[in-house]
Amino acid sequence: MTKKLQFLITISLIIYSGSIHAIDRYFILYGLKLGQKMDVASQLFGKPFKSEKFNDGFRYEAFKIKDHILVVEANNTRPDLIWGIQIQGKSNPENLGINGLNLSDNESKIIEIFGKPDEIRDSFDEITKEKISGTKYYSYDKQSNFSIETTNNLVSSIKITFNGYNQSKEEFDILNFIEILKNKNLYLVANNLATDLTLKKETNFVIQNSLIDTLISKNEFSEFLFNPETGLITITSKDVIESFPIRDKNNNLIAYYFKVSLNKKNVHVFFLRSFEGWILKEVNFNN
CATH class of the missing domain: 3.40.33.10 (CAP)
Known part of the structure; x- marks a missing residue:
C-alpha cells in the first residue's frame, strides 16, 4: 500500500491548497x-x-x-x-x-x-x-x-x-458517501467523484465520458456503485474493516483510506480532500 499512499499524497498536495470556505x-x-x-x-x-x-x-x-x-x-x-x-x-x-x-x-x-x-x-x-x-x-x-x-x-x-472551495469536515466516513448513493441524486454523486477516478481490477477502468454519462450508462464503474446486490451502495458499518486518515508533513488531513468487504472480497477505497469536498479517487480490488 505504501506506493499508493505516496501517490495519493502527492496528488492531494496539488489539489488541496488554500483555505476552505463555508459556503456550498x-x-x-x-x-x-x-x-x-x-x-x-x-x-x-x-x-x-x-x-x-x-x-x-x-x-x-x-x-x-x-x-x-x-x-x-x-x-x-x-x-x-x-x-x-x-x-x-x-x-x-x-x-x-x-x-x-x-x-x-x-x-x-x-x-x-x-x-x-x-x-x-x-x-x-x-x-x-x-x-x-x-x-x-x-x-x-x-x-x-x-x-x-x-x-x-x-x-x-x-x-x-470557480470562486473558492467547499467546506469539508476533518472527519470523513465512507457511509456518508453511501447515503449519497442511496439518494440517487446523480448530480451530487458526480460532485463527489474525481474526474480521473480509477477502478483497478484485473484491468483498469478509467472514466472516458462525462461523470454524469458514466453514472447513467451501464459500465463496470456504475455497476460497482449501484448494483443492488453487489455494489458499494449495499455496504454497512459492519463491512468497513479498516480506515485511517492520511496527512501531509504539516499534519494537514488530505485523504482517507478504507478497506471494505464487498461481495466477500476486500476492496481498498481512497477519498481525497479536494476543493469540492471529499471525492472518491481510487478503488482497488487487487490485494
Missing part, C-alpha cells in the same frame, strides 16, 4: 467539472463553432449541441483548466443541469432549489448595455458561484464559475 458551491454543469482540462470539452463534443482569446488572457470555446449551446471558459492564471461552464438555449439532456434545475424550467423552481439569490435584476446586452426585454438575471455569485438567466419566465441560461 457547485462544480458540475453539463457533466463537466470545474478544474478539468479545457480540451476535455472538444474531446467529448467535437470542434467548437466559436472560440476566442481576449487581451487579458481569458478564453472560451463554444459548442452548438441541438437546441442549446455549451460554453467553457479558462482564466488567465491557468488557461489549460476549465474555470467557467455555461449552457444556454431551450433544453439540455436529463441530469446535465445544475442540482435538478434545467433549461426551460419555470423560474419559480430557481428559488425552490437554491433559496433567495443575491440579486434579481433585468438582463442587459454586454456590448450595447441595453436592457433585454423579457429577461431576468438571478445572481448567486456572492453566496455561491453561479448565475441563472430567464427569458419569458423560463430558464434560458445557467453558468458556474
Whole structure:
C-alpha cells in the first residue's frame, strides 16, 4: 500500500491548497467539472463553432449541441483548466443541469432549489448595455458561484464559475458517501467523484465520458456503485474493516483510506480532500 499512499499524497498536495470556505458551491454543469482540462470539452463534443482569446488572457470555446449551446471558459492564471461552464438555449439532456434545475424550467423552481439569490435584476446586452426585454438575471455569485438567466419566465441560461472551495469536515466516513448513493441524486454523486477516478481490477477502468454519462450508462464503474446486490451502495458499518486518515508533513488531513468487504472480497477505497469536498479517487480490488 505504501506506493499508493505516496501517490495519493502527492496528488492531494496539488489539489488541496488554500483555505476552505463555508459556503456550498457547485462544480458540475453539463457533466463537466470545474478544474478539468479545457480540451476535455472538444474531446467529448467535437470542434467548437466559436472560440476566442481576449487581451487579458481569458478564453472560451463554444459548442452548438441541438437546441442549446455549451460554453467553457479558462482564466488567465491557468488557461489549460476549465474555470467557467455555461449552457444556454431551450433544453439540455436529463441530469446535465445544475442540482435538478434545467433549461426551460419555470423560474419559480430557481428559488425552490437554491433559496433567495443575491440579486434579481433585468438582463442587459454586454456590448450595447441595453436592457433585454423579457429577461431576468438571478445572481448567486456572492453566496455561491453561479448565475441563472430567464427569458419569458423560463430558464434560458445557467453558468458556474470557480470562486473558492467547499467546506469539508476533518472527519470523513465512507457511509456518508453511501447515503449519497442511496439518494440517487446523480448530480451530487458526480460532485463527489474525481474526474480521473480509477477502478483497478484485473484491468483498469478509467472514466472516458462525462461523470454524469458514466453514472447513467451501464459500465463496470456504475455497476460497482449501484448494483443492488453487489455494489458499494449495499455496504454497512459492519463491512468497513479498516480506515485511517492520511496527512501531509504539516499534519494537514488530505485523504482517507478504507478497506471494505464487498461481495466477500476486500476492496481498498481512497477519498481525497479536494476543493469540492471529499471525492472518491481510487478503488482497488487487487490485494
